[in-house]
Amino acid sequence: MFDSKVVRRRRAALAIFVVLSMVMLTASFGQSGGGILGALQGGAQTVFAPLEKGAGRALKPARDLFGWVGDTFDAKGENKRLQAEVEDLRKQLGGSATAQRDAEQLRALVKLNRDAGFPTDTKPVAARVIVRSPTVWYSTVKIDRGSDDGIKKDQPVISAGGLAGKVSSVSGGSADVTLITDGASAVSAQVMPDGANGIVKPEVGKPDDLLLDFVEKKRRVTEGTTVVTSGFRSSRVESLFPRGIPIGRVTKVDLDEVELYQRVHLKPFADLRRVDFVQVLTSRGRTATEQAGVPAP
């Protein structure tokens, strides 16, 4: 009934495609971003970037229309929330102004150099998002600026509301950005004004809920406080992100008796599922050694 030749050909075709996929998977892990596959990806992205830009712009009205329908439903709740937030921020503003003045005076008193941080010591380059990762398992976007615009690998990326991610690869006219909601992302962060440190990690499938992990139990973290990048720096390692980029607001604190650390849930400021424009911080400011006048090794 079945032609054995056809069956053999069919199985051979399937085997070839599966083996090719496995070879690519293995090579992809072995080369970690470089090598032939990296060059292939860079080449394909350069070739298809104009098409992607064009498609993105052509389809923007349709996207905006669907977005507008959704936004209209959310607007009422959003308005109420924002009003409450404005009231809260007004209360904080008075205290912050006094604290800043005190900090400036104390800094001058002990002759402490100002730490490189955000937004000072950074030079943002605005970019449009042209491609979004289609699956929930990888949170990456591609932007229409690349090495020609001074963008380099590992530079921090911010969106309207706060930290968005970091540049993971660059080609001439485009760059890939790994968002903070990607499974491979981890950001050293600090709760303000409590000062508790931890690592912000995502939970796959919940882009509106990040986890601040490894926060010591003795540090009290309250709901509603802001989490920013800590921008730690030691003699051997340095955070990719400058100090002070807002990440999100604390929504819940899990205090499990058994766990060594408390797990803090936060809602990111940036709406990373609908981000259209981002800024790449192309200037990292001077390092601690440079500030102290010591030449870098």
Next chain:
Amino acid sequence: MRPTPGAFLRAGAIAVVAVILQLSGLGPLRFFGATPDLTPLVVAAVAIYAGSIPGAAMGFGTGLLLDLLVGGTMGPSSLVLTAVGYWVGRYREVRDPAHGLLPIPVGAVATLGWALAFAAVSFMLDVGTTVSPLVLREMLVATALNTIIALPVFWLCRRVLRPALAVDPLDARRRRRKPRGTGPLGLRGLEV
């Protein structure tokens, strides 16, 4: 499908348009927390109209393009879409379905299969963080969205592929053709 340059060109055009639309157009659109996914639909469409080998080839090519353009790990999309294309093609070859609403269940099963298999491959490879159960909900919503758009997507793919198809399995005329006159036992020559 006859393996002619025209056939490759048509299937390639479908793959490129679907991937570009998916990455640049549909990406930010979210309905009930999920996004429709064109890629498994076009692979399933080519497989159901052309068979298992073209389906597997289409799956591999679409996955490769997806991996190339998204960046990151190469291979998982092409591996999973190859399997999706092959099995949908085999279903067509073994069952020879011809119902006009066939794209709906085929699209739904292909999408769910793609989502579950991709999740399994991602788990095995490099997901280094916790996974929320909400991922399951997103998969189901995406499957429902794809079920809704399956008919027009399959129809478009069929329109593009038709000149290159050796046999169109969903050709309604083939099924609706009136049988020649037969007798009460269904045998010709025994007409009453």
